[in-house]
Structure formats: C-alpha cells, structure tokens
Amino acid sequence: MTDLSASTVADNLARARRISESTARRRRLQLLMPALIVIGIFGLFPLTITATYSFLSPGTYGGVRWEFSTDAYVQFLFQRDIFDDTLSFSDSYLRIIGRSVGLAFVTTIGALILGFPTAYFIASKPPNQRNLWLFLITLPFWTNLLIRTYAILLIIRDEGLINFALVGSGLRSTPLNILYTDPAVFIGLIYSYLPFMVLPLYASLEKLDFKLVEAAYDLYATRLQVLRRVIIPLARPGIVAGCILVFIPGLGAYITPTLLGGGKKLMMGNMIAEQFGASRNWPFGSAAALILMTVVMLALVVYVRNSGQGGRRHG
Amino acid sequence: MPPERNRTETGQPGQGKAVMVRADGVTKTFGRGASMVTALDRVSLSINENEFLTLLGPSGCGKTTLLRLIAGFELPDAGQILLDGQEIGHLPPYQRPVNTVFQSYALFPHMSVARNIGFGLEMQGRPASEVAQTTARMLALVRMEDMADRRTDQLSGGQQQRVALARALAPHPKVLLLDEPLSALDLKLRKNMQIELKRLQNETGITFIFVTHDQEEALTMSDRIAVMSAGRILQVGTPKEIYHRPSSRFVADFIGDINIFAATLEKTGPDGATVTLPGGGKAVAQVHAAGVVPGPVSVAIRPEDMHLTAAEDKSAAIRGRIGNVVYFGSGNNVHVTLADGTEVIVRSNEAGAVDSPVGIAFSPGKLQVLED
Amino acid sequence: MADARRPRTMDLRKQPGFNQIAWLCLIFLYAPIVVLIVFSFNDNRSVVRWTEFSLRWYAAALDNQGIRNATIVSFKVASVATVFGTILATMAALATTRTAPFRGQTLSYAIINQPLMVPEIVTAVSTLALFAIIKQLTGLTGIGYLMLAHTVFCIPFAYMPIRARLEDMSLTLEQAAADLYATPFQVFRRVTLPMMSPGIVAGAMLAFVVSLDDVIITLMVAGPGETTLPIYILGQIRRGITPEINAVSTLLLGLSVILVTAFFLIGQRRR
Ligand SMILES: Nc1ncnc2c1ncn2[C@@H]1O[C@H](COP(=O)(O)OP(=O)(O)OP(=O)(O)O)[C@@H](O)[C@H]1O
Ligand SMILES: [Mg+2]
Numbered sequence: 001m002t003d004l005s006a007s008t009v010a011d012n013l014a015r016a017r018r019i020s021e022s023t024a025r026r027r028r029l030q031l032l033m034p035a036l037i038v039i040g041i042f043g044l045f046p047l048t049i050t051a052t053y054s055f056l057s058p059g060t061y062g063g064v065r066w067e068f069s070t071d072a073y074v075q076f077l078f079q080r081d082i083f084d085d086t087l088s089f090s091d092s093y094l095r096i097i098g099r100s101v102g103l104a105f106v107t108t109i110g111a112l113i114l115g116f117p118t119a120y121f122i123a124s125k126p127p128n129q130r131n132l133w134l135f136l137i138t139l140p141f142w143t144n145l146l147i148r149t150y151a152i153l154l155i156i157r158d159e160g161l162i163n164f165a166l167v168g169s170g171l172r173s174t175p176l177n178i179l180y181t182d183p184a185v186f187i188g189l190i191y192s193y194l195p196f197m198v199l200p201l202y203a204s205l206e207k208l209d210f211k212l213v214e215a216a217y218d219l220y221a222t223r224l225q226v227l228r229r230v231i232i233p234l235a236r237p238g239i240v241a242g243c244i245l246v247f248i249p250g251l252g253a254y255i256t257p258t259l260l261g262g263g264k265k266l267m268m269g270n271m272i273a274e275q276f277g278a279s280r281n282w283p284f285g286s287a288a289a290l291i292l293m294t295v296v297m298l299a300l301v302v303y304v305r306n307s308g309q310g311g312r313r314h315g
Numbered sequence: 316m317p318p319e320r321n322r323t324e325t326g327q328p329g330q331g332k333a334v335m336v337r338a339d340g341v342t343k344t345f346g347r348g349a350s351m352v353t354a355l356d357r358v359s360l361s362i363n364e365n366e367f368l369t370l371l372g373p374s375g376c377g378k379t380t381l382l383r384l385i386a387g388f389e390l391p392d393a394g395q396i397l398l399d400g401q402e403i404g405h406l407p408p409y410q411r412p413v414n415t416v417f418q419s420y421a422l423f424p425h426m427s428v429a430r431n432i433g434f435g436l437e438m439q440g441r442p443a444s445e446v447a448q449t450t451a452r453m454l455a456l457v458r459m460e461d462m463a464d465r466r467t468d469q470l471s472g473g474q475q476q477r478v479a480l481a482r483a484l485a486p487h488p489k490v491l492l493l494d495e496p497l498s499a500l501d502l503k504l505r506k507n508m509q510i511e512l513k514r515l516q517n518e519t520g521i522t523f524i525f526v527t528h529d530q531e532e533a534l535t536m537s538d539r540i541a542v543m544s545a546g547r548i549l550q551v552g553t554p555k556e557i558y559h560r561p562s563s564r565f566v567a568d569f570i571g572d573i574n575i576f577a578a579t580l581e582k583t584g585p586d587g588a589t590v591t592l593p594g595g596g597k598a599v600a601q602v603h604a605a606g607v608v609p610g611p612v613s614v615a616i617r618p619e620d621m622h623l624t625a626a627e628d629k630s631a632a633i634r635g636r637i638g639n640v641v642y643f644g645s646g647n648n649v650h651v652t653l654a655d656g657t658e659v660i661v662r663s664n665e666a667g668a669v670d671s672p673v674g675i676a677f678s679p680g681k682l683q684v685l686e687d
Numbered sequence: 688m689a690d691a692r693r694p695r696t697m698d699l700r701k702q703p704g705f706n707q708i709a710w711l712c713l714i715f716l717y718a719p720i721v722v723l724i725v726f727s728f729n730d731n732r733s734v735v736r737w738t739e740f741s742l743r744w745y746a747a748a749l750d751n752q753g754i755r756n757a758t759i760v761s762f763k764v765a766s767v768a769t770v771f772g773t774i775l776a777t778m779a780a781l782a783t784t785r786t787a788p789f790r791g792q793t794l795s796y797a798i799i800n801q802p803l804m805v806p807e808i809v810t811a812v813s814t815l816a817l818f819a820i821i822k823q824l825t826g827l828t829g830i831g832y833l834m835l836a837h838t839v840f841c842i843p844f845a846y847m848p849i850r851a852r853l854e855d856m857s858l859t860l861e862q863a864a865a866d867l868y869a870t871p872f873q874v875f876r877r878v879t880l881p882m883m884s885p886g887i888v889a890g891a892m893l894a895f896v897v898s899l900d901d902v903i904i905t906l907m908v909a910g911p912g913e914t915t916l917p918i919y920i921l922g923q924i925r926r927g928i929t930p931e932i933n934a935v936s937t938l939l940l941g942l943s944v945i946l947v948t949a950f951f952l953i954g955q956r957r958r
Contacts (some may be wrong), residue, residue, distance in 0.1 A: 009395045009402055016405035017390050024786055031782035035775040035842055036798050042839045043801050046813030053816060063819065114712050120702065121709035133709075135951050140716045142893075142947040144900040146917050147936040150924055151719035154726075154734050154933075161722060164735040191719070194712065227702055252806030254903050259924065269808045269903075276812050276907060286816070289809045296806055388862055408865040421863040425881045434877075435867035486868065 047293070054286035062280040072287035093271075097291070100268040103182065104250035107189040108197075111246045112239065114190070115197030119238070120231070122198075123205035134202065141195040149259050152188050153179065156260075180262035188256040196245035204238030205231075237306075244303040248296050268292050333399075335522045336362040336385060336490055341394035341404075343380055354380040356546035357394065362490075367516055367523045369533040372543035373569070378526045381543075382492045385524065387411045399489055409438070414483035416493040420475045422467040428478050429454070429463040435486035453481040456515065473504045480515065490522045498528065509536055530570050534558060542566045559617075560603045564685045567615045572648075574621075574659045578614045580607065580684065588684055590614055593655045596632045600682040613685045618662040620681035623649060624674040631674025635659065640666045651675060720940065727933035734933065744934035754935055757919035760830070764905075764915060765898040767834040772841030772898075773891040777849055779842070780886075784853040785861075785879075802840040810840070811907040818908060828910060836908045837898045844897045845890035848950075852886025885953045892950045896943050 054072050056064040071080075076097075079090035122133045140148060155161045156178040163175035178184050208231065216226045232239070254269035261267065266274075268288060275285025343355040354377045362368045370378040383389045385396060387408035396404040403411050414435065422431050433450040441449075454460050457477035467475060476496060483491055493512075497505045513536060516523050527533050533540050534554040541551045542565075550562045561567035564575065578590040578600075587599045590612065600614050624631045635653040649661045651673060661675055726734040730741035748754050779799055783792065802810060818832050860882065864874045902917045909918060916939060923932050 009404065010393070012402065012405040013390060013393075016407075020390070020407075025789075028782045028786050028789065031778040032795060035779035035846075036795060038775060039798055039801055039839055039842060042814065042817065042835060043805075043810065044798065046817040047805065047809070049816045049820070050809070050813040114708060114715075117702070117705035117708035118712045121705050124701065131955065135948075136713060137716070139944065139947060140720070142896055142900075143720070143940050143943040144917060144936070146900070146902050146921055146924075147723070147940055148720065150920070150932070150936060151723040153924070154928070155719050155722060159735065161735050191715065194716065198712075223702060231702075248806065252808050254808050255921075269806070272808050272812055273903070273907070276815055282816070285812055289812055292806055293809055296804075300804065386866055388865075408862070409868045409870055413866075415863070415866045417859055417863060419857070419859055421857075421859040423860060423863075423878060434864070434869075438864075438868040438870075438873060438877075482867070 050286045050289050052286075053283050054290050056283050058281045058283050062276070062282060064282050069283065072281075072283040075284055076287070076291075093288075096266050096271050097268060099182070099265070100251055101295070103185055103189060103267065104247050104253075106186055107193065107250045108243050108246045110186065110190045111194050111197040112243060115194060115201055115242060116235075116239070119198050119201035119205050122202050123208065124210075130206070134199075137195050137198050145192055146255050146259075148191065149188055149255050152184075152191055153259055156184055156187065179260065180265065182261075182265060184260040185257050185265060185267070188260040189250050189253060192253070192256055193246045193250055196249070197242040200241035200245060201235060201238040204235045204241075208234050240303055240306045244299055247299055251295060252292055332363040332365065334361045334397075335364045335366070335399055336360075336524070337397040338381070338385075339395045339397070341381070341384060341396060342392045343377075343384060343389060344392055353546050355384070355391075358546070358548055359394075360541060360548055360551065362522060362524060365516075365520050365522055367513070367525065367536060367538045369525045369527060369537040369540045370543055371527060371530060371533045371540050371569075374528070376543040377546045378543060379494055382415070382494050382524065382526060385411075385490070386413055386415050386492055412486075412488050413490045413492060414486060414488040416479050416483045416491065416496045418495045418498060420479040422475055422478055422482070424466070424468050426467070427463065428459065428465050428467060428470070431467060431478055432481045432485050434482065439486060449485055453485045456484070456518070457481040457511075472500055473508065476500065476508060477511075480512075484515065484519060484521065487519070488521065490524060491516075493523060493525045495526050495528065497532065505532075512536065534570070542569060544569075559681070560601065560683065561615070562603050562686055564613055564615075567683070567685055572618050572660060573615050574618065575613050575615045575685065576653075576657050576659070578612055580609045580612045582609060583607070587680075590682075590684065592633050593653050593657055594633050594635075596634075598632045598677060598682055599679075600684045601680060602684045607684055607686070615683045615685050616677055616681055618648060618660045620678045621659075621661045621675050622678075623651075623661055623663050623665065623667060624676050626672035626674050628674045628676070630676040632677050633659070634672065634674045636672055637667045637669055640669065642666075649673075723933055724937050724940070727930065727937040729930065732930055734928070734930070744930040745938075748931045748934040748938070751931065753914075753919060754916070754931075757914050757916045760913055761899055761916040764830065764834050764837050764913075765895050768837030768841045768898045769845075769891050769895045771834075771838045772894045773845045773849075773887060775838075776842050776845035776890055776894075777883075777887055780846055780849040780853055781879075784850055785858075799846055800843050803843045807903045811904040814839075814904060815907040830910075830913050833905060833909050833913050833915075836904050837901065840901070840904065841894035841898055845894040848889040848893060848954075849883065849886040852883050852889070856882050889950045889953050892946045896946050899939070900943065 053064050055068055055070065057067040057069045057071065059065050074080075074087070076093045077089060077091075078087040079092075080087055118137070122130055122137070125133060153160075157163075158175040158177065158179065160179075162178070163172075166172045167175055178187075212230055212234070213226055216230045221229065251267075252269045253267055254273060257265060257267040258270050261270075268291075272285050272288045272292065275281045275288065338358050338360045341355055341358045342353070345352045345354055356377075358377075358381060360381075370381060372378055380389065384391050384404070385398075387403070387406055387410075391404050394404070395402055398411065398413065403413075423434065426434070429450050432453050433446045436446045436449055450463075451460075454463055457480055459474065459477050459481065462470065462474065462478075467478060470478065476499075479496070496512075497508050500508060509532060512523075512525075525533075525536065534557075537554055539551060539553055540557045542549045542557060544565050550557060550566045552560070557566065558570060561570065561573075567573050567575065576593055578592050580600075581589040581591060581597075583589075583602060587601050588607070589597060590600050591597055592614070626634055633653055635651040637649060638652045638658065639650040641648040641650070647663050647666050649663045649667060651659045651661060653659060659675065667673055722734070726737070727744055728740050728742065729737055730739040730743065731737070776799075779795070783795055783799075797804075814836050818836075821832075822828060856879075861874050861878055864878045865871075869877060900917060901915075902921060905915050905918055906921070909915065914922075916935070920932055920935060920939075923929065
C-alpha cells in the first residue's frame with residue numbers, strides 16, 4: 001500500500017498550511033494596502049496637519065507661521081484688543097458653536113418626528129411596495145445637495161412660491177420673511193438629512209415582529225401604549241443611528257447655512273471655511289475644525305455605546 | 316469514460332476491491348482555546364473503488380467536515396488522506412481528482428447549463444471538441460438535453476440537482492462527494508433522485524461518498540454506511556449489519572425504532588449470551604461487541620422483531636400491560652408497560668385492549684447485547 | 688372575548704396619522720425639486736408665475752461657455768476619481784471579504800470609512816492644508832490635486848456596494864470552481880469577477896454621482912480654472928437667481944437620478 005512515513009505527511013501538511021496562509025496574507029496585504037495608503041496619506045494624515053496648525057500662529061496671507069501659540073483656542077472665548085493686546089471675554093464664537101449644536105439638535109428632533117412615522121409606514125407595507133418607497137426616500141439623498149438647497153431657497157424667498165401664495169391669497173399683506181433666518185436653515189437641514197433618519201429607522205422597524213404588536217393589543221394595550229411600550233423600544237437602535245446620522249452632518253453643514261442663512265447666520269461649517277478663505281486665519285479655522293471633530297467623535301462614542309444593546313433595556 | 320461496470324453484490328461489499336479513499340487518523344479542529352471544536356477526532360475509514368458509502372449521523376457530527384477534507388477545502392490538523400494510494404491531504408482542491416455535489420448545488424448563475432457542465436473539463440484544459448462531446452453526453456445522462464442553453468436560475472430544484480450532478484461527473488472524478496444533495500427536494504422528487512443517483516453510480520462506476528440525515532435514504536441506497544457521532548466513526552457496515560447488528564447503543568438508537576432495556580448477562584455461549592430480562596424471563600441474545608462480560612448490560616430489539624402473545628403464553632419473554640396503541644398505516648405500534656415501568660414498543664397487526672395484560676415474544680436471533 | 692376591544696385585524700399595524708406624515712415627507716422631499724424642474728421650462732424669467740413652456744433656458748445654458756467649461760471639468764474629475772476610487776475599493780473589498788478574520792480588520796474598515804465619518808468641511812480644510820504644503824515643496828500645480836481629493840472620498844462610496852455584493856456571494860461558488868480544477872486565478876477570472884461585477888458597476892456609479900455632486904471639498908481644493916459644475920452653480924446663485932441656473936440644475940439632477948435609478952435596478956436584479 002503506502003509507505004509514506006508519518007513525518008513526511010506531517011511535513012507536507014505543515015508546508016501546505018504555511019503556503020496557503022502566507023499567500024492569503026500576502027494577497028490580502030497587496031489588495032488592501034493601496035486603498036489604505038491613499039486614504040491614510042490624503043485622508044487621515046491631513047487631520048494631523050490640522051491638529052498641528054491649530055497650535056501655530058496665522059500667516060499674513062493665509063497659511064501659518066511656525067510659532068507655537070494657543071491663540072486659536074483662546075480666540076474662542078476672548079477677543080484680543082488690537083491696540084493694547086488685552087483680552088476681553090467675547091461670546092461671538094461660542095454663540096456660533098451654540099447655534100450649530102442647537103440647530104443640529106432641533107433638526108435631529110424634527111427629522112425624527114417626521115422620519116419615524118414614515119419609516120414605520122414603509123415597514124408596514126407589503127415587501128414589494130417597500131422597495132419603491134425606500135427608493136423614493138433615498139433618491140433625493142443621491143442628488144446634488146446644493147441644487148436641492150437651492151430649490152428650497154427658490155420656494156421660501158420673499159419672491160418665492162410660498163410668499164407668492166400667501167400674499168396673492170390675501171393672507172398676508174407683506175411677504176413672510178423666512179430666508180436668511182434660523183428657521184430657514186432648520187428647514188434646509190431637515191430637508192437635506194431626512195433620508196439619513198428614515199433609512200436606519202426603517203432597517204430596525206423592518207425587523208420588528210408584528211406579532212409582538214398583536215400580542216400587546218391582545219393584552220389590552222391601546223395604540224399609544226403599543227407605540228410607546230413596544231414599538232419604540234424595539235426600534236431604539238435605529239433611532240440612535242438615525243439621530244447620529246442626522247446630527248453629525250447637520251453640525252458640520254456648509255451649504256445650507258451659506259445659502260439659506262445668508263452671510264449672517266453662521267454655523268461651524270461656514271465659519272471654518274471662512275477662516276481658510278476671506279479672513280484667513282488658518283490656525284483658528286483648524287482649531288474650529290478640531291472642535292467640530294471632537295463633538296462628532298463624542299456623538300459617535302454615544303452611538304457605539306448605545307447601538308449594541310439597543311432595545312433590550314426597555315423591552 | 317471507462318466501460319460500464321457491473322457491480323457484484325457480495326455479502327461483504329468491497330471485498331477483493333481496491334481501496335479508493337483512505338482516511339487514517341484524520342483530526343480536524345476549528346477555533347482556538349475555549350471555543351475550540353473538534354470536528355473530526357482521529358477518523359479512520361476505507362472506501363472501496365466503486366462503492367456507495369453513506370456518512371450518517373446527527374447534525375454537527377463532522378460529516379461535512381470529512382467531505383471538505385477529502386475535497387481539499389480544509390487541511391487536516393493531523394492524519395493522512397489517501398486517494399487511490401496517493402497522499403492528497405495537503406493538495407489544493409483543484410489538484411484532486413475528486414468532485415463535489417454541493418447541498419445548495421452552487422451552480423454558476425452567470426453561465427448556461429451547458430457551460431456549467433463543461434466548466435471542469437474546460438479548466439482541465441481539454442480541447443473544445445471534447446468538452447462539447449462530454450457535455451452532451453452528461454446532459455443525456457441526467458436527461459436534460461433540452462435545457463442546455465437555459466440559465467441555471469430558470470431551473471427547478473430537481474433540474475438544478477441534475478445539472479450539479481452532471482457538472483461534478485463530467486470530469487470523471489475518481490470520487491464523487493455528495494453533501495445532503497437531496498435535502499432540498501420534496502419527498503417524491505427525492506425518491507426519484509435516489510433511484511437516479513444509484514443508476515448514475517452504476518453507469519459511471521465512480522465511488523460515491525454520500526452524506527444524509529435521512530436514515531431510510533441511507534439504508535436503501537448505500538453499499539455501506541458509516542455512522543458518525545461527535546467527530547468519530549462508531550460503526551461501518553452494510554445497511555443490514557447496521558440495522559440488525561448495531562454495535563453500540565448510539566447506533567441502535569440512531570437508526571430506526573428500537574427498544575432498549577436493562578438486563579443481566581449470565582454467560583456467553585456459542586449461540587450467544589444468555590440474559591435475564593426484566594421480569595425474570597431468560598433469553599438468548601447476540602453479542603457483536605467485544606469485551607462483554609457477565610453482569611448488567613443493555614439489550615435491544617426492534618419493534619418488528621417481537622410479537623404479542625397471551626399473557627400466560629410460555630413463549631413470551633417479557634410481560635406487561637398495553638398502555639397505548641398508535642395506528643400508523645401498515646400496522647400498529649403497541650406500547651406495552653412492563654412491571655418495572657419500562658415501556659416497550661411492539662409492531663403488531665392486532666391492537667389489543669388498553670390495560671389488558673399481554674406477553675411479548677422475541678423472534679429468534681434478534682435480541683442484541685449492546686456496547687454502552 | 689377580547690375581540691370587542693381589539694381593533695379590526697386589518698388595522699393592527701397602523702398608527703393614526705402615520706400615513707399622512709409619510710406622504711407629507713414625500714411631498715416635502717419632492718415638491719421643491721419639482722418646482723425647480725417645472726420652472727426651468729418656463730418661458731418667463733419668474734420662478735412663480737407660469738407663462739409658457741420653453742426650452743430657451745436650456746439653450747442658453749448649453750450656449751454658456753462658463754457652464755460648458757465647468758461641465759468638462761466636472762466630468763474629467765469625476766471620471767478619474769471614479770476609475771481610481773473603484774479600483775482601489777474593489778481591491779480592498781476583495782481583501783476584507785474573501786479571507787478569514789484577520790488582525791487589523793476592524794482598523795481597515797475604520798480607515799476605509801474614515802472619509803465618511805469625518806465632517807466634510809474638516810476633510811476639506813485639512814486636505815487644503817496638505818495640498819498647500821505639497822505645492823510649496825514640489826511646486827507642482829494642476830487639476831491632479833482635485834482628482835486626488837475626489838478619489839479619496841469616492842473609495843468608501845464605491846466600497847460599500849462592492850463589499851455588500853461580495854458578502855452576499857456565497858463562497859461555495861468559488862469552492863465549486865476550485866473543486867472543478869480552476870486555479871485560484873481562474874476562479875477569480877471566471878467566477879468571482881463576473882459575479883461581483885454588478886457590485887463594481889454600482890460602486891462606480893455611486894462614486895461618480897458623489898464626485899459629480901461634491902461642493903465643499905472642491906470649493907476648498909480647486910485652483911483657478913478648475914471650477915466644477917456645482918461650484919459654478921454656487922457662484923451663480925450667490926450672484927442672483929437666473930432661470931439658466933434652473934436649467935443646468937435640472938440637467939445635473941437628471942443625470943444623478945438616472946445613475947442612481949440604474950444603481951437601484953441593478954440592486955433589485957440580484958434577487
Ligand atoms: N468553519 C468552521 N468553523 C468553526 N467550526 C466549524 C466550522 N465548520 C464546522 N465546524 C464545527 O465542526 C463541527 C462539525 O461540523 P460539520 O459541518 O462537519 O457537521 P455535519 O455533520 O455536517 O452537520 P450537519 O448535519 O448539520 O450538516 C460542528 O460542531 C461545527 O460547528
Ligand atoms: Mg453538513
């Protein structure tokens with residue numbers, strides 16, 4: 001029969017295993033590295049530049065001077081007097097941060113109030129209709145945000161369709177001033193990020209077993225109780241994900257405050273952009289970017305903490 | 316393809332035939348540390364040329380793992396696998412003359428039926444004319460001539476099954492591995508495919524290693540059955556041997572209905588062992604396991620190897636009261652409770668009144684002593 | 688019997704007012720776009736008063752040299768970013784799905800998705816800072832920078848559908864091919880690649896759409912003469928509203944919708 005000694009067999013096996021493992025590792029590395037390197041150098045590394053810049057001094061015409069300084073951070077709270085170099089407390093930048101957080105927060109709540117019933121509605125549709133609805137909800141997300149914001153602008157400006165209707169029907173004698181106000185930014189933000197709320201909500205509601213709803217009704221729960229005690233707790237992971245997905249881009253929004261808030265109603269997004277453009281204080285802009293990043297990271301931490309155990313706590 | 320071979324039915328299938336596949340002390344574990352699973356534990360098994368061998372065992376016992384090791388999708392931790400005398404345990408799948416019929420069929424959805432069937436030959440670098448010829452022959456073999464240009468997702472389950480078979484047979488492998496190939500089919504189709512599979516094996520003369528959960532399927536189709544449990548092979552034998560002479564309690568219990576009860580072994584003799592049954596009756600039981608010594612043992616007997624008698628009848632080995640009668644089409648299963656509480660099931664045409672005393676007689680030579 | 692208290696079975700799933708809100712959302716999402724599109728065909732300059740159907744603003748837009756240049760820049764950048772982004776994403780997706788779990792897998796996911804997690808404005812200014820340094824050191828200029836920046840954020844968008852596709856694809860098909868004597872390269876060529884191609888196409892389309900629509904990063908990184916279509920539109924909007932902008936916007940919207948619909952249909956087809 002076979003006279004293969006046990007050791008030859010074991011050697012063959014060990015070699016085969018080594019080769020298959022090392023080829024797998026090599027191939028994986030070859031495939032993965034290009035993308036990681038490109039993103040590493042042009043996506044991650046620039047963040048460290050920004051972090052470094054936030055501790056340097058502004059150059060005269062943009063850029064930085066390589067001089068350590070914490071001025072960029074100090075500037076958030078204090079104003080430096082041009083003449084005697086004294087610091088006095090100023091809340092103008094704090095207010096921008098506050099407005100950004102506030103608007104992003106209100107937007108998140110608004111999107112939740114609109115998005116939850118929509119996601120629930122879609123999830124309770126028969127499967128073939130669900131996809132169409134999902135498609136309709138996601139489609140705007142893939143179209144140009146600038147153009148969509150512009151479309152809002154067309155409608156809400158003083159000469160827009162809404163005011164045309166209001167004044168034309170005699171409901172108001174003068175146009176309602178919406179454009180360039182916080183509510184305009186709020187509308188624009190909800191409009192921009194609503195799909196981000198609906199999709200994760202749908203994902204968790206779709207998994208919801210409607211037998212649980214029936215069981216709750218069977219145990220004499222009212223509709224509202226079913227909603228509060230059964231559906232919402234089960235949809236918790238989706239709610240958390242949706243809120244994070246709306247809050248984060250809302251906080252860093254640029255186009256919406258630029259177009260609908262006008263130059264005056266700044267949010268962090270356009271404040272940062274401005275520092276790299278017209279008023280040219282790169283260290284300050286970098287510091288602001290870093291602060292924005294920090295808030296976003298905190299939100300993500302909240303998300304990671306909450307997503308794993310979702311639903312069970314209340315269920 | 317080699318000429319068709321006629322299989323000879325011998326009492327001991329495979330006797331005098333060459334060994335096609337041999338596993339020798341094959342061990343395979345998955346995972347590390349606390350979560351380590353030993354899927355195969357020093358498995359040794361020989362499968363002969365042109366044999367239809369079935370691996371049978373409960374879920375998770377390692378059947379699929381054994382097939383995957385033979386096919387080359389996994390490397391064993393230890394032990395060797397020989398194919399036609401050659402060590403293949405370390406070769407990648409594409410260097411092994413072994414083909415697999417996957418449970419999910421795994422047909423290539425972006426290729427036509429014919430391209431699927433010809434794929435293996437094409438990969439072997441056979442000339443186009445040969446590929447076309449063999450493909451045509453395979454299509455005929457599985458009776459799918461009209462479907463050559465269909466896309467595979469337009470086929471029914473049974474048709475997909477045939478294509479998967481044809482695809483695996485086309486390169487004429489030395490061994491065909493089939494992992495629960497029939498489990499996705501409905502009962503009727505399944506019966507047809509069982510016959511079809513046997514026919515294909517006869518016509519091609521290829522060694523089949525077949526995995527199933529279905530014991531009836533195993534009993535009707537196999538030349539030999541290997542019963543597995545927890546990564547080990549417990550018994551290998553012809554369906555008859557496995558059914559009538561199970562060596563262990565596990566095998567006995569796993570295949571068919573069987574009654575197992577405690578008894579005391581008195582002495583072993585040339586005709587078998589004399590055992591004392593519950594209730595004090597004596598009977599002669601067959602011993603197939605080695606190392607059985609006088610003392611308490613388990614004995615087993617199939618429901619169809621017993622019949623009901625009058626309670627006082629001398630031929631009765633044990634006695635009890637009828638508890639329950641379950642009608643199942645071709646007879647009754649009569650549940651009899653013995654004095655010590657043991658429940659015994661007897662297959663019987665008569666029913667008998669519930670709670671009436673009965674005796675149970677054993678057909679000679681059917682009572683088995685089990686290895687625990 | 689509890690049935691008296693229970694609403695009829697048909698309505699069990701419904702919550703009052705939810706349907707209406709869902710439809711409201713849909714109207715909210717589409718009404719502004721519809722208004723924009725409708726009035727881009729208006730003969731009048733007004734975006735509130737309809738007079739007559741006309742294609743004159745489209746003609747004007749197509750005639751506008753600025754728009755034409757911006758379109759060319761947009762397509763150049765998007766094509767290059769799509770090709771490179773999709774290739775890199777495809778490779779990365781193969782590496783992260785077709786292997787056993789490996790050390791650094793989570794880190795790899797995090798790095799690939801990094802452009803999605805960092806707010807765009809932060810990415811934009813950081814990239815600007817990096818490119819400023821590179822320009823200073825090497826003296827190189829050109830549209831390459833913009834293409835590179837787009838490639839980076841196209842990678843995660845292309846990666847998502849490709850990875851999803853690969854994860855949907857059972858390994859069994861590849862094993863079946865290997866079982867039928869296909870060498871690893873043949874398995875890739877004959878099975879993996881054709882099977883994953885819908886994912887690659889979908890990924891490329893998303894990358895293209897995302898690149899075509901980008902505003903913030905382009906705004907920061909683009910040099911003079913590298914005005915893309917969205918940047919051009921933004922400039923025009925700031926200057927005042929013209930029906931010509933409506934026409935261009937409608938065209939750009941239409942292109943995105945076509946690509947995304949195709950993407951969706953590809954997704955539907957794979958059962
Ligand atoms: N890739 C793997 N990783 C980890 N464990 C595995 C792997 N494959 C199999 N196992 C484990 O090895 C054991 C044997 O599995 P195997 O698939 O061979 O069982 P089986 O007999 O084919 O079962 P079934 O009848 O359910 O198909 C099981 O405990 C299983 O969990
Ligand atoms: Mg299995």
